[in-house]
Amino acid sequence: MTSSTATAAPAPLRPLRARRGRAGWLVYVSIVIALGLLSPLVLVGLDARQAGWTEIHRVLFRARSQRLLVNTVELSVVVVTAAAVIGTAAAWCTERCVLPLRRLWTVFLVLPIAVPDFVAGYAWHSIKPTFTGLWAAALVMTLSTYPLIYLPVAAALRRADPGVDEVARSLGLGRAATFLRVTVPQIRPALIGGSLVVVLTLLSEYGAFEIVHFQTFTTEIFTEFQFDQAAASALSVPLVLLGLLVLTGESRVGRRGRISRTASQAARMVRRRRLGYTTAPVLAALSALIALAVGVPIGTLIYWMQRSERSTLPAAATVGKATWATVDYSALGALVAVALALPIAIMAVRRASMARRLIERSTYLTQSLPGVVIALSLVFFSIRYAYPLYQTSLLLIAAYAILHFPLALVCVKVSVVQAPPRLGDIGRSLGRGPAAVFARVTLPLIAPGLIAGFCLVFLTATTELTATLVLAPTGVHTLATQFWAYQSEAAYGAAAPYALVIIALAALPGALLGLWFDRERYSRLAVQEPA
């Protein structure tokens, strides 16, 4: 069941030296990618230096900072726990149980990630204006981040071998014990990776917290921005440190045992559990979750549209244009993020070493920085070193890829962990060319992760606001920027359609994931044969 039995048993099919050469190439590529992703930190460093120690001391060592630190830590603990439980339970329901309208649920369950955080915040605030503080922030954030855990865990469950669970059951282990001792270890990389991204997202969250009056370092950065940009960047330093702390903690937990299935243990189809009399409560729970996470914001948006006295609803053409721009940038950003994540994931998984782990870990760090800090650092770099790219689509796409890279990496990594490298070698030994093997063996094996990563980045990018406002080509509007433009003029009725389109768009990748799952049966059969 553990990786040691999986990797030690079979003799290598090719000489070790060849492997080493190829591995080196991957490491270099990964280093280049990691350096690119870390470049925003350079500006943080420069700004901190420019602000000077006195200024940093003044902003950081006040009574307020301690409050901010406590707030940030408390919130992270509450939200990660809640999101992990909800995300895993939901993934278990859609992947391992007989669920009526299962495909529909898989679409609905990822929708909350496409609800812009400021919309969710406003929705709750307008229902109950006294809804503020830690628990308000925790609720809003749990509902919007649990898909970050649901998606990778669902992808992992799809790939995990149900046979192992069955063996455990047949050996007399109870249902709960089987889940905790057998299933959880199999989905652990996904669970931990997802939780990591949730924490990092919380660190950099802004919009929702402002609305529910919850202060963290990031809301403070946005405020400090009004004073002194250098000092605001300096405030990012604690965020980076917190991010480092979380990453260190994660790698300690995450290293315990890795599950890779071997060809001889190739998974067979999951036999879904019948829920029987628990069907109704499970459906009720899922419905309640969707109602809170998606229903409340959508209800608020529709209410805004009805309440508005002004008939200045945006023209369909403007909505169409903004939709096209949003889809275009988000899809390309997601594509780039996944393409960059693939080499890093393969490098980190195929052979573990301190250096490789360090390279991989470092790529998560930017996720803890607020979008505006990353956006301004891209302004800094492109103005100096790539002026022709400044305020072009290209830079915005790069920004999306950088901002959301960890989301892609978590998903891709999960699939790479589960894909046995030997299958590719077998394909080669059977006389197929490298491209054919990649396309017909490796790609189908890691496809769920690639697609999950693409969807996750795409969904998150459609709601991106701060970096888009800074970096989009002048005059180009996305759905999020249009929503913002109307909302900041108190024209809520005119703003609502843009947010509704964002949420509607999110149904697409969700559906795509569902479709892929059905296709999977065939590719899995194909994988089974060589065994």
Place this chain on the structure above:
Amino acid sequence: MRNTSLALRCLAVGAAAAVLATGCSSSSSDSSGNGSQTITLYNAQHEQTTDALATAFTKQTGIKVKVRSNGEDVLTAQLEQEGSKSPADVFYTENSPWLAQLDEKHLLAPIDAASLQQVPATDSASTGDWIAVSARVSVLVYNKDKLTAAQLPTSIMDLADPKWKGKLELAPAETDFWPIVSSVAKTYGDAKALAWLKGLKSNAAPNDNIPDNETVVSDVNKGTAEMGLINHYYFYRLQTEMGKPAVHSALSFFAPHDPGYLLDISGAGILKSSKHLAAAQKFVAFITSAAGQTILANSDSFEYPIGDHVAASPELPPFSSLQPSSFSVADLGTGEDAKTLLQEAQLL
């Protein structure tokens, strides 16, 4: 694993090609400007009004305007990062301190004297490097179901009185709040201003950190808070959005010349780095001209035009009836003192 590397290469090349395709397509459409001139406007004012101004300007002069909208703090930071390579020609802000900050860093070019003469001299920069465009008044907004006009404080200083505990809402991170702080400090000194701010904070808690004025005005209307400090136009916008029957709040002006009764100035500056200085000057001249000021007055922005002889929206009290204090944009400067006081009071 050459197989993987090759496929990766394919994927990377494919992605890069796709990205380049969009990158190029958009940049080529940008530059295909058939000979006519285009200026770039960085806009922190309300977008719809700015669009109306830009459209009318293009109609009159043939010069196109590309607009990039964002918060004034981020746009200022962006302009500072861009420095001499900024693609921006004109910067149009909601509040004057941001222009003062850019002026301090020598990023602004002098405004044509003819344009400056279209607005009151005391409202524009003393250096002549940015120009006033419109004005707003700082007022109290209160919920009519909870308070009567007679109960309301007549001075900004009274708001720190403990009798208002739990009744007030504040958005201290909004630039609109700075002139008030600065004005109180100028009138009574820093120590008294700080004590006053602490009183305000304690009266407003836990609503002492509302993200924006739109939320303040909407919360007061809902009755979540009994009163709030805003600039007058947020109230009129809410009224337009919701319709008069749904409005349960009203505005109250402070006593004439009270340090809390202020005119806040919105202005525009031309970037020194602009490659279209003449066109940029024309734009600034247009928005401060009678034609531009009339568009402003008739828009949903509900600000006061300050150019000569242009009447404000009939919904507003006439400009001539206002009796603000003498506090000016020169007194406000970059708002540095206000910011420091707000931080000392732990409001920021």
